Amino acid sequence: MTDIRQIKNTSVYPSETTSVWRITFAPLVWALHFAISYGATALVCAKGGQVGALRLGLGGVTAVALLAIIWLAWRAWRHWDIVRDRDWENDAGTNEDRHQFLGHAAFLLAIISFIGVAYVSLPPLLIQTCQ
């Protein structure tokens, strides 16, 4: 019988109060990349700035965003731990399953965010003017 007071201390997987937010980090990178792309374009096009510099700058921002997402994906992959225990469902009411589930969800969200960033990086790659 476990005493409720010991729950926080005995767990192998820490209580992770922040981890439900952590699964949103990759989509947040997407949102930030999107906001920067939109804001910078609006500014440069309205104020008659250099479109070439804008496209180059956004390329740099995209590279940083993709790297950040890859890093988040790698961390989430390790949380998920699929290679070691082959548990795809993680549906048990245990600390381990909760931990791996959040890793799995974060990993999948990182993939979708990667695709999202890649899509949004295409317009400045392909279009050369503000018109």
Place this chain on the structure above:
Amino acid sequence: MTGRRSLPLPQGPFPPTEEMLAQPVPEAEQKRGADQLRAAWKTPTGWRYWSAVNNSEVGTWYSLTALTFMLIAGLLALAMRVQLAFPDSTFLDADRFNQFFTMHGSAMMFLFAVPMFEAISILLLPAFLGARDMPFPRLSAYGYWCFLIGGCFVLGSLLFDAAPKAGWFMYPPLATKEDGIGPDIWLLGLSFIEVASIAAAVELIVGALKCRPPGMRVNVMPLYAWYVMVVGGMILFAFPPLIAGDFLFELERSFDWPFFDPTRGGDPILWQHLFWIFGHPEVYIVFLPSIAIASMIVPTVARRPIVGYSWIVLSAVGTGFLSFGLWVHHMFTTGLPQISLGFFSAASEAVVIPTGIQLFAFVATLMVGRVKMSLPMLWIAGALAIFVAGGLTGVMLAIVPFNWQVHDTYFIVAHLHYTLFGGMVFPVLAWVYYFYPFLRKKLLSETLGRWAFWLIFTGFNVTFLPMHLTGLKGMPRRVFTYPESSGWGWLNLISTIGAFVIAAGFAVFLYDLLRPKKDQPQIPRNPWGAGTLEFSHEVPAEAWGVRSVPYIHSRYPLWDQPKLVERMDAGRFYLQDAPDHQRETIVTSVIDGTPMYVQRVTGPAWITLLAAGFTGGAFIFPTFHIYTPAIISGAFAIVCVLYWLWTSTARPPKDDLREAGLGLRLPTYASGPDSVGWWAMWITMLGDATAFASLIFGFFFYWTARPDFPPAGADHAIGVWVVAAGVLLVAAWASTVAAREANSRGRIIIARTALLVAPILALAGAAAAYMAVRQMDPTSHVYPAIMWALMIWLVAHVLAGVIMQGYCLAGSVWGKLTDKYDADLRNVTLYWHFMALKAVTTAVILGLVPGWLS
């Protein structure tokens, strides 16, 4: 922090072992608990029934009201279809037709789709989570009454021929220049309802995060709860931009401040941005909870757990984010730079991926399951078919050149109805059939259900499939008639016939829903063989939600946890009694569902109705440009809310610990981040900060969009006063924080002094903010107008903050707030954290930014 430490921690064994659960509960003990609970949760009878706040009552009223508004909006559509059936028809004149299509769209979105989601969640979320009720039942009731008053007001305008007629998105300058009170009714009436929506969102997020049963970790909670959480978050970030937009719009309508008037530096495109930053996520706010219903029905039909739980979570969260990057695809023809259009086109294509994933997960579940077809599943199948068709035209519309071709034609009408009927109407009807046994303890007719389905499904396709062609042939939206030479006549006639078939289907559905079912024998408890907690409900109904709050450690507890229902009924689990005859529910930790404390839940009250009535007055009087009664109404609304908070929230408890069952002893009071009130404040402030950010966005938008912003030689805010406002408000914040710290250390006198000083500083700061912009003329140009708008926003928030400080001071003096029971003060301090941030930002925008820009 000493204050919190002196509150006790939970004690006793957790999680419960099988031996503990296997021990029978003595007969006398069972009866005692049941009697106490029945007394505590008794629904008021007679005319007092309307003071009920229980989620089952409020949820039922909510959904029936939303259904009524939907039927009215549907009748408007039918009238429009009659008008369009033949060329040059004179059934409706242009003016009435404009009113009808404006109200059809507005009512379907604001009075049906979003409120219906709230209604369904209020009804079902506690049941999914084995909770007794929502954390803030009176807030739900308040939200409902606001919705009812606002909805009747907005729809009632049709009867006086005074309804808005500029389209559901109210584009300026058409809507700003429109005569009459139509646009004001739209702006104020719907703002009022948006506030209620945000209240519901707060409640639902806190409910899903903090009111899960003991043991229900995030990886086993019902998918519906995941969707509710995502949708609540979306409401929080989508509705505030619209509220900020409404605020600017109404200032222009009432006081001629030129936010959207290009002759004085304004820009109508800003409204389109603010509207669609709300408007596109809104589509997903409507769609996700409906598809969440499918995620509950599909496993039951397939008789196996859902395939790809994590993938569906990905789908919900991913869609929630990506849907915020789509809004400009409603504005492709406004002349934005090509690259900008490209971003939104790309994001619109990307959102298809997470949206599609969940549909594939459902199909996979059905493929590997042992499908037992049922009526609800028929509706879900229809929903998926229609939604996929709408999604495919969505992919077409996301491509800019195609979009230019069909912009504002009937192709759009067809697309949006395919997504909304498939993504919302059909799942909601499936919901009614699936959960009717849970709601009314009766079953709907299988035969009538099939009739309704095939009529609505056929009618829908007959109405809207031809519209794709009508649109491609060039028929524009929102025209009240068309010439015979256009060649659109036969297509329109087909659509009109289809519309009547849909109406016939709804008539069958309504008859089935409302016909008396007294002769029907008692239904089984779990008629569909579902695996989730809501079908542990009691037949006949009991008002207490669950007899005892279970320990849950699986996704489908009714399938996986043997003897669960039997033990719940016996009161084997938690909160099996109510010794003080008070309503309570259990609050658990966000990630692992570890029990934290027992939350007292409020009971029946008239004060919520009264508060909603006065709030209604505060919004409705300004429509007619009468401001004194509006202010008086607003003041009374505040008094009502204060009375309600003072008498029934965060009062020091009689005992610090309560026997919660299975040997567990739980605290009865929580303060700071442990408490649900703190979470509600945090979430509300996020929404509020979003609205503020939208105003700031407006400021910078004018700067990028207009060469004359700020105009040369304009008056600026007075630097000294700006600095004074910033410094005084930050001092007021510091004083509030000092009060919290002193109070928790037992230095009551210092705390009270700080709480006395803080409002004085705050009021002085508000006065300084006013002095800073006083000499600027807001009607002359958009630059002074936006400065004034920021000042008004700041001062209004300061005044609310002052009331809160006064509330805490009064609490300290009259013993409601002590060094140990300081939840109010902690929540107010949280409010002031955001306040300080707003004050500094406003001061920088008022004082420094114009200098940098020019």
